[in-house]
Amino acid sequence: MKDTQDADDDRKSTKTTEPLHSSTNHNNNHTGGRQAEDDVADGRRSKTPQPAAPASANRLHRSSTEASVGTTVTTEESQQNVRLTPYERLSQDLANDQRVVREITLGRRIAFYRIRGEIGSGNFSQVKLGIHALTKEKVAIKILDKTKLDQKTQRLLSREITSMERLHHPNIIRLYEVVETLAKLHIIMEYAGGGELFTKISNEGRLPEADAKSIFAQLVSAVEHMHDNNIIHRDLKAENVFYANSKWIKVGDFGFSTIARNSEMLNTFCGSPPYAAPELFKDEHYFGVFVDIWALGILLYFIVTGLMPFRAETVAKLKKCILEGSYSVPTYVSDRCVFLIRSILKHIPQDRFTIAEIKRSEWLENQEFPGPLDPYNLNPSLDPTVINEEEREARTVLANLGITEDHLKQASIRDSRSSITGTYRIVLHRVQKKNSGLLESMVDPVIDKRESNSNSVIEKRRPKRSTHYNNARSVGSKPQSRTCTIL
Numbered sequence: 001m002k003d004t005q006d007a008d009d010d011r012k013s014t015k016t017t018e019p020l021h022s023s024t025n026h027n028n029n030h031t032g033g034r035q036a037e038d039d040v041a042d043g044r045r046s047k048t049p050q051p052a053a054p055a056s057a058n059r060l061h062r063s064s065t066e067a068s069v070g071t072t073v074t075t076e077e078s079q080q081n082v083r084l085t086p087y088e089r090l091s092q093d094l095a096n097d098q099r100v101v102r103e104i105t106l107g108r109r110i111a112f113y114r115i116r117g118e119i120g121s122g123n124f125s126q127v128k129l130g131i132h133a134l135t136k137e138k139v140a141i142k143i144l145d146k147t148k149l150d151q152k153t154q155r156l157l158s159r160e161i162t163s164m165e166r167l168h169h170p171n172i173i174r175l176y177e178v179v180e181t182l183a184k185l186h187i188i189m190e191y192a193g194g195g196e197l198f199t200k201i202s203n204e205g206r207l208p209e210a211d212a213k214s215i216f217a218q219l220v221s222a223v224e225h226m227h228d229n230n231i232i233h234r235d236l237k238a239e240n241v242f243y244a245n246s247k248w249i250k251v252g253d254f255g256f257s258t259i260a261r262n263s264e265m266l267n268t269f270c271g272s273p274p275y276a277a278p279e280l281f282k283d284e285h286y287f288g289v290f291v292d293i294w295a296l297g298i299l300l301y302f303i304v305t306g307l308m309p310f311r312a313e314t315v316a317k318l319k320k321c322i323l324e325g326s327y328s329v330p331t332y333v334s335d336r337c338v339f340l341i342r343s344i345l346k347h348i349p350q351d352r353f354t355i356a357e358i359k360r361s362e363w364l365e366n367q368e369f370p371g372p373l374d375p376y377n378l379n380p381s382l383d384p385t386v387i388n389e390e391e392r393e394a395r396t397v398l399a400n401l402g403i404t405e406d407h408l409k410q411a412s413i414r415d416s417r418s419s420i421t422g423t424y425r426i427v428l429h430r431v432q433k434k435n436s437g438l439l440e441s442m443v444d445p446v447i448d449k450r451e452s453n454s455n456s457v458i459e460k461r462r463p464k465r466s467t468h469y470n471n472a473r474s475v476g477s478k479p480q481s482r483t484c485t486i487l
Contacts, residue, residue, distance in 0.1 A: 084402075085401065085402025086134055086401045086402055087134065087401050087402035087403050087407075088402050090112065090133055090134060110130075110141070110179055110181070110186050111177070111179040111186070111188075111419045111422070112132055112133045112134060112419045112422065112423065113130040113131065113132055113133065113139065113141060113179075113188065114130065114131045114133060115128050115129075115130050115141060116128060116129040116130065116131065117129055119140065124144055124145055124148045124149060124153065125142055125143060125144045125145070126142075126143045127140055127141065127142050127143070128140075128141045128143060129141070129191065130188065130191075132422075132423070132426055134401050134423055135401075135423065135426050135427060135430070137191075137426045137430065138191040138193065139176060139188050139189060139190065139191050139426070140173075140188075140189045140190065140191045140192075141186055141187070141188055141189075142186070142187040142189065143184055143185075143186055144157065144184060144185045144186075144187070145183065145184060146180075146182075146183055146184060146185055147183065149185075156255055156256065157185070157255070159254075159257055159258055159259070160187075160254045160255050160257060161175065161178060161187065161416070162259070163226075163231050163254040163257040163258075163259070164189070164254055165378060165416065166229050166231060167225060167226060167229060167231065168225075168372055168373045168375075168376070168378075169221070169222055169225040169370070169372045169373065170248075170370050170373065170436065171218045171219070171221055171222040171225075171248075171249060171250055171251060171370055172222050172225065172226075172250060172251050172252075173189055173190045173192065173242070173250050173251065173252035173253075174189065174190040174425070174429055175187065175188070175189055175190075175416065175425075176188040176189060176190065176416075176422045176425045176426055176429075177416055177417070177418070177419065177421065177422025177425070178416045178417050179417070179419070180417065188422060189252070190250070190429065192242035192243060192244045192249075192250045192252070193243075193244070194242065194243025194244060194245055194246065195242065195243055196238065196239055196240075196241065196242055196243075197215070197238045197239075197241035197242070197243065197249065197303070198237070198238035198239045198241075200243065201238065201302065201303065201306050202306075205306050206303065206304055206305050206306035207303050207304065209304060209333075209334060209337060211247075212300075212303045212304050212337075213363065213364060213367050214247060214367065214368075215247075215249055215303060216296075216299070216300055216303060216364070217359075217364055217367040217368065217369050217370075218248070218249050218369075218370060219236075219241065219249065219251065219296060219299060220296065220355060220358055220359060220364075220369065221369040221370045221371070222250075222251045223236070223251075223292055223293075223296060223355065224355045224359075224369075225372050226257075226292070227262075227289055227292070227355065228372075230259050230260060230261050230262075231254075231257055231258075231259055232257060232258050232259075232260050232266070232288030232289065232291070232292060233251070233254065233256070233257050233292055233295075234256040234257060234258065234270040234271050234288065234291060234292070235253060235255065235256040235257075235270060235271040235272065235275075236251070236271070236275060236292055236295035236296065236299060237271070237272050237274075237275045237295065237298075237299070238299060238302055238303075239253075239272075240252055240253040241299070256270040256271060258288065260288050262287070262289055264287075264288075265285040265286060265287060266285065266286055266287070266288050266291075267284075267285045267286070271291075271295070273315050273318055273319070274298065274308050274310060274311075274318065275294075275295045275298045275299075276291075276294075276322065277290065277291045277294035277295070277349070278294075278322055278323055278325070278347055279291070279349060281319045281322060281323055282323075286349070287349060290349035290350070290352055291349075293344060293352050293353070293354070293355070293358075294344065294345065294349075294352065296344060296358070297341055297344030297345040297352075298310075298345075300337075300340065300341055300344065301327075301329070301341055301345075304333050304337055305329070305330055305333065307330075309327035309328075309329075309341075309345070310322050310327055325345075325347050327345075329341065334363070336361070336362045336363040337363045339361075339362070339363070340353070340358065340361045340362075340363045340364070343357070343358075343361070344358065373432060374388070374390075375388075376388060376390060376391055376428065376432075377391055378425070379411075379412055379415055379416075379421055379424070380395070380408040380411065380412060380420075380421065380424050382408075382409055382412055384405075390428065390431050390432055390435060391428060393431050394424060394427045394428040394431050395408075397427045397431070398423065398424060398427060401423070403420060403423065403424075407420050408420060408424070411424075
């Protein structure tokens with residue numbers, strides 16, 4: 001009996017001792033995990049010191065994707081000496097690691113993601129920070145309780161997923177994966193770690209116009225891309241604009257979005273009252289494009305003043321204020337910016353500046369408007385002859401992780417509900433950011449300290465703030481202002 005245990009211990013000594021990665025994708029079951037667990041248990045029971053692995057065994061462990069090379073060995077020895085790929089180790093953990101199972105039960109893991117602290121919450125959902133176990137990418141995980149979702153909420157959720165998958169722009173939050181359990185739905189999205197535009201301006205005051213021009217140009221580009229794809233956001237506001245770094249923003253929260261052509265009219269009131277266009281308060285049908293453009297005007301006013309143009313103590317009074325159309329602009333705002341604000345905040349929707357006219361305005365002269373990303377496959381293509389260079393680079397990274405072409409084929413039928421597809425999207429996005437020079441992981445240190453507290457991709461539950469209805473906080477001393485009336 002002693003000889004048998006010693007032999008087991010000798011075999012165990014040739015194993016690598018790499019850290020384990022975790023996830024909850026129960027579709028990936030690999031054999032051999034239980035034996036590894038038993039070997040570890042036997043090692044704990046043995047009081048005999050374990051001999052060091054021979055140098056010849058160490059040479060077999062060249063990389064995470066290379067098989068054993070050298071002299072011929074038996075099947076059992078080969079299985080023990082071949083180093084597992086990261087994907088194989090992760091799958092083995094999912095099937096056999098009791099610590100992982102316990103963390104899944106406690107809600108600390110889902111699919112390929114380790115779940116960290118909460119970064120936002122809504123009526124039926126929470127948003128938590130997640131870490132992808134293979135790529136180590138930070139993600140935002142929107143968690144919804146399925147038992148609390150009525151049919152209307154389910155339709156909105158379906159639209160949110162559809163909208164995000166149709167948009168491919170560097171200033172729009174990306175969707176990576178959807179993970180469903182019996183009780184919960186998890187929407188895995190791009191994480192922008194710099195916090196909300198609303199939080200930054202509320203804490204630090206209005207942006208200098210030089211910075212405001214760049215941020216607003218990115219906002220206009222994002223909305224233009226949405227409208228080009230027949231998507232109406234319907235909830236544009238400072239709380240749904242997030243900093244990826246100090247000079248780059250992302251538009252998120254497509255929970256109220258819908259698909260509509262320019263000629264189609266909508267009839268559902270959506271969004272936040274301070275950003276609502278006059279036609280939304282008239283119980284009439286409305287064109288979604290004009291509603292989004294009005295919200296851009298409110299955003300521009302907030303960015304350059306730190307205030308809201310229409311302020312009131314209640315929604316009823318706010319409605320009256322918006323319908324009357326009278327607001328004032330502080331005198332420190334440049335004439336060109338005032339002209340643009342007045343050209344957007346027009347009472348008649350068709351009189352408002354179009355996106356093209358906003359881009360040609362004098363205030364935004366010489367600004368760069370980021371364009372959409374080049375066409376690419378949202379899901380791994382089964383035909384390697386039709387993929388572009390960035391997709392090919394992403395596949396190489398996946399291969400190094402141990403995800404093969406066979407894995408990609410099996411994942412193709414599940415689209416965003418596959419953890420393999422989710423990994424592909426994360427890797428492809430990282431490649432695209434690297435090639436475009438937008439390495440958003442290099443967040444400013446000051447912003448990075450706030451990231452765990454302020455970023456969210458849904459409306460947060462927060463106490464009422466005066467900024468929404470009665471924002472009278474001035475920047476510096478009380479400014480003089482010019483009165484404007486919506487025409």
